[in-house]
Amino acid sequence: MSTPMVDVRGVHKSYGPLEVLRGVDLTVRPGEVTVIIGPSGSGKSTLLRSINHLEKIDCGYVAIDGELVGYRRSGDRLYELRERDILRRRTQIGFVFQNFHLFPHLTVRENVTEAPISAQGRPRDEAEALAAELLEQVGLSDKAGAYPRQLSGGQQQRVAIARALALRPKVVLFDEPTSALDPELVGEVLEVMKALARSGTTMIVVTHEIGLAREVADTVVFMDAGQVIEHGPPRQVLDQPRHDRTRAFLSKVL
Amino acid sequence: MAVNALVTNPAWDWPVVGAYLFHPSVLHAVLFTVELTALGIVLGFLLGTVLALMRLSRVPLLASAAWGYVWLFRSVPLILQLLFWYNLAALYKQISFGVPFGPAFFSVDSMDLIGPVTAAALGLALHQAAYAAEIVRGGFLSVDPGQLEAAAALGIPRARQIFRIQLPQAMRSIVPAAGNEIIGLVKGTSVVYIMALPELFYQVQVIYNRNGRVIAMLLVAAIWYLVLTTVLSVVQHHVERRFGRGLARTLPPTPLERARRILTVRRAARRQGPAWDGGGRR
Numbered sequence: 021m022s023t024p025m026v027d028v029r030g031v032h033k034s035y036g037p038l039e040v041l042r043g044v045d046l047t048v049r050p051g052e053v054t055v056i057i058g059p060s061g062s063g064k065s066t067l068l069r070s071i072n073h074l075e076k077i078d079c080g081y082v083a084i085d086g087e088l089v090g091y092r093r094s095g096d097r098l099y100e101l102r103e104r105d106i107l108r109r110r111t112q113i114g115f116v117f118q119n120f121h122l123f124p125h126l127t128v129r130e131n132v133t134e135a136p137i138s139a140q141g142r143p144r145d146e147a148e149a150l151a152a153e154l155l156e157q158v159g160l161s162d163k164a165g166a167y168p169r170q171l172s173g174g175q176q177q178r179v180a181i182a183r184a185l186a187l188r189p190k191v192v193l194f195d196e197p198t199s200a201l202d203p204e205l206v207g208e209v210l211e212v213m214k215a216l217a218r219s220g221t222t223m224i225v226v227t228h229e230i231g232l233a234r235e236v237a238d239t240v241v242f243m244d245a246g247q248v249i250e251h252g253p254p255r256q257v258l259d260q261p262r263h264d265r266t267r268a269f270l271s272k273v274l
Numbered sequence: 275m276a277v278n279a280l281v282t283n284p285a286w287d288w289p290v291v292g293a294y295l296f297h298p299s300v301l302h303a304v305l306f307t308v309e310l311t312a313l314g315i316v317l318g319f320l321l322g323t324v325l326a327l328m329r330l331s332r333v334p335l336l337a338s339a340a341w342g343y344v345w346l347f348r349s350v351p352l353i354l355q356l357l358f359w360y361n362l363a364a365l366y367k368q369i370s371f372g373v374p375f376g377p378a379f380f381s382v383d384s385m386d387l388i389g390p391v392t393a394a395a396l397g398l399a400l401h402q403a404a405y406a407a408e409i410v411r412g413g414f415l416s417v418d419p420g421q422l423e424a425a426a427a428l429g430i431p432r433a434r435q436i437f438r439i440q441l442p443q444a445m446r447s448i449v450p451a452a453g454n455e456i457i458g459l460v461k462g463t464s465v466v467y468i469m470a471l472p473e474l475f476y477q478v479q480v481i482y483n484r485n486g487r488v489i490a491m492l493l494v495a496a497i498w499y500l501v502l503t504t505v506l507s508v509v510q511h512h513v514e515r516r517f518g519r520g521l522a523r524t525l526p527p528t529p530l531e532r533a534r535r536i537l538t539v540r541r542a543a544r545r546q547g548p549a550w551d552g553g554g555r556r
Contacts (some may be wrong), residue, residue, distance in 0.1 A: 072427060103432060111429035121424035125442045126520060135428035138438070167519070171434065 023086050024051045024221045026191055030080035033066055040066045042246040043080070048191070048239075051220045055233040056256075058243035059269055064218050064226040066241070068193050071224070072113040073106055084112055085190050086134070113137050114184030118199050120176045122168040122183070123124035128155065129164040132183045140187065154182040174205030178212050185216075192216070194225040222250065230273060234258060242266045276533030287490035294481065294494050303477035304498050306518040310463045310473060311502075315456050321399065322406025327436070329411055340407065347404035357402055362468050366420030402459060414546040445517040447548045453510035457503045474498055475525050 030048035032039070039156045040063045048054050069075040071082050074088035081098060082089045088105050091098040099108070132151035134143040142150075143144055155161050158178040168176050177197055194213065198206045199240050210232055217223055217236035225232065233240050235255050240257040242249045242265075249264050262265045281288070294300055328340035330416040348353070415438050425435040464475035472480075474495050 074423060076429060105427040107426070107431060109429075110427060113427075115424075115427040117420065117424060117427075119420060121418075121420040123421065123439055125517075126517070134438070135430055138431060138434045139429035181430070 022049065025052070025085055026224065027083040028071065028080070029082075029088075030066070031064075031077050031082065032073060032079035032158045033070060033077050036095055040246050041077070042072070043248070044243075044248055045185045046115070046241065046248065046251075048222060048224060050222055051238050052238040053217045053221075053225070053235040054241060056224065056226045056241045056243060057228070057230070057233060057269070060250075062243045063246040064243050065195050068195050068224065068226050069152075071193060072115055073164050076100070076116075084109070087112075088110045089113070097127045098237045107139065111187045112136070112190045114187055114189035116177070116180050116184050116197050118196040119172075120168070120180045120200070122176055122180055124168050126167075127164065128160065128168065128171070128179050131168065131179060134184045135183070135184050135270060150186055151182070155179075155183050157215075158187075159208075160270065170270050172205060173201045174208045177201065181209075181212055181216070185221075191222040191224065194223065194227065196226055196228070197228065198229060228273060230258065230270075240268065244269070283305060286493065287487055290487045290490035291493045291497070294491065295497065299472075299477055299481070300474070300494060300498070303472050304502075306472055307460065307463050307474045307498075308502065309396060310395060310466065310471075311456065311460050312404050314396040315461070317395070317399035318402025318459075319406045319410070319452065322405035322408075323404060323410050325407035326414065326552065335362045344404045344407050347401055351399070352401050352462065354468060356394060356397040356469060359397045360390060362393070363497045375548055381481055382510060390471055392472055394463075398463065398466070400430075400460065401457065405455060406452070407466075408457065409448055410444070413446075413448035413450070414440055416447045417443045426552035439469050442517060443494050446514075449510065449517060453506065453513075456510075457506055460502050460506065461499060 024047045026048040027142050028044055031041050031044045032201075033041040042063075046054070046067070047174070056067070059104050066075055066235065070077050071084075073088065075091070078211070080126065087109065088098070089109055091100055092105075093099075100106075123134065126134065129148065129151050132154060133144070133147040136147040136150060137144060143187055150155075152161065152164070155164055158181055160175060160178055160182070163171060163175065163179070168179065169181065177200075181192075181197075197213070201209065206229070210229065212233065213225070214236050227233070228235075237254045239251055240254045241251040242257060242263070244265050250257060250261065250264055257266065258270065261270060294397065304432060325340040325343055329344075353453040383547045421439055421443065422435060429440065463473050466473055466477065467476035478491040478495040482488045485491075
């Protein structure tokens with residue numbers, strides 16, 4: 021069996037007395053698309069943010085392609101890395117936010133080239149060529165010189181996807197990428213994500229779009245109350261859920 | 275009526291105002307005021323930015339040191355601080371540079387090191403830094419935390435996060451407040467007259483003590499302060515436009531563009547008769 025691209029083992033996370041993640045395991049193989057569904061407050065987003073160390077975890081570990089994220093192992097203890105090293109490892113992980121978080125004072129092109137240049141030290145012309153290619157891929161070649169506020173929400177999220185891909189990451193994490201969009205703009209973002217999934221990009225997507233899960237997911241994970249309740253191929257989890265809580269959730273969203 | 279009183283009342287002494295407005299001693303004083311302001315603002319905001327970053331840093335020692343600085347220099351009146359620096363020589367006759375409690379490499383009389391001009395510039399800058407620190411800190415706090423999160427998620431190095439992502443967005447709220455401070459300082463430099471430095475306010479006092487034309491000389495000073503602050507307001511407007519890039523869909527017009535637009539609309543209206551009012555109310 022090949023090494024998993026993403027390996028999450030026994031992750032716990034609390035905010036004070038509130039336990040948000042209670043021992044989560046998750047394995048994603050290279051090229052796989054994993055869709056995480058579950059009621060709000062179930063810890064989906066926290067799990068995603070733990071994977072690239074935007075949240076520190078209390079217990080357990082996360083490894084990308086066999087390399088620990090945010091920590092180094094010495095003996096049987098884990099030590100948090102220095103910020104510089106954390107930042108370097110993060111360039112292997114793309115992250116797409118619910119609210120896009122594009123840099124409003126930079127043009128679309130600058131948004132996409134910023135990290136390759138400053139975090140990966142690529143030459144500017146190489147980064148710009150890559151940006152042109154990625155903007156073409158998300159269908160926004162003509163918007164390279166525009167500022168984010170001049171774009172629709174759907175266009176902004178497509179730029180954010182291009183920005184995440186510009187790092188040539190090993191895995192791309194999507195945190196409810198369509199939840200902040202007007203209904204008529206959801207489609208264009210989903211189309212880009214589906215194309216990405218078919219091209220063999222390793223993806224973990226937190227979403228309420230059951231359609232996306234059905235269409236492109238290799239694995240659907242249902243989470244509730246900080247735990248993975250069940251996981252498996254979409255047909256199994258979405259159509260013949262084994263667990264009552266999964267059934268109850270699906271009956272509400274379908 | 276008010277304008278008439280201003281022009282015709284001989285007590286205003288307009289001919290004297292005219293004679294002294296561009297008098298070399300007045301021009302020198304204006305230049306000195308500009309220099310003091312520039313030194314105070316540039317040094318003040320440099321130090322203030324450092325203090326703000328210290329205050330926002332995750333190192334408790336740095337944060338509390340910066341807090342202490344702001345507390346101290348904001349609490350003591352500027353005029354008192356200036357006199358304190360001016361009289362530093364009375365406190366320490368000599369200042370030595372060298373190993374603490376060890377041999378001195380060289381020492382200077384504090385009177386030579388901190389002359390009145392240095393004392394004034396230093397006093398203004400140190401005082402200004404405390405206010406600048408809070409303005410810069412406020413600017414950083416006004417930036418959406420999501421921006422920093424996005425930059426961190428992209429692996430952008432920390433210094434680059436601050437100067438490329440946060441600071442340009444913080445500038446949008448820093449600039450108007452800083453504009454206030456600069457204009458305040460232009461006039462605030464007048465307090466250094468207590469150190470007998472030839473800035474604008476001190477200089478006109480010297481002149482009216484000699485020629486007795488108090489009102490006329492105060493008018494000269496007032497006109498120059500007006501000129502300086504007007505220039506600064508125009509500069510501020512353009513700096514704000516520069517940092518407004520991307521934050522509005524279209525940039526607001528400059529005052530000149532706006533005036534031109536109003537004139538062309540008026541002219542067009544005169545040529546075509548009354549404008550069509552949309553047919554709503556008739």
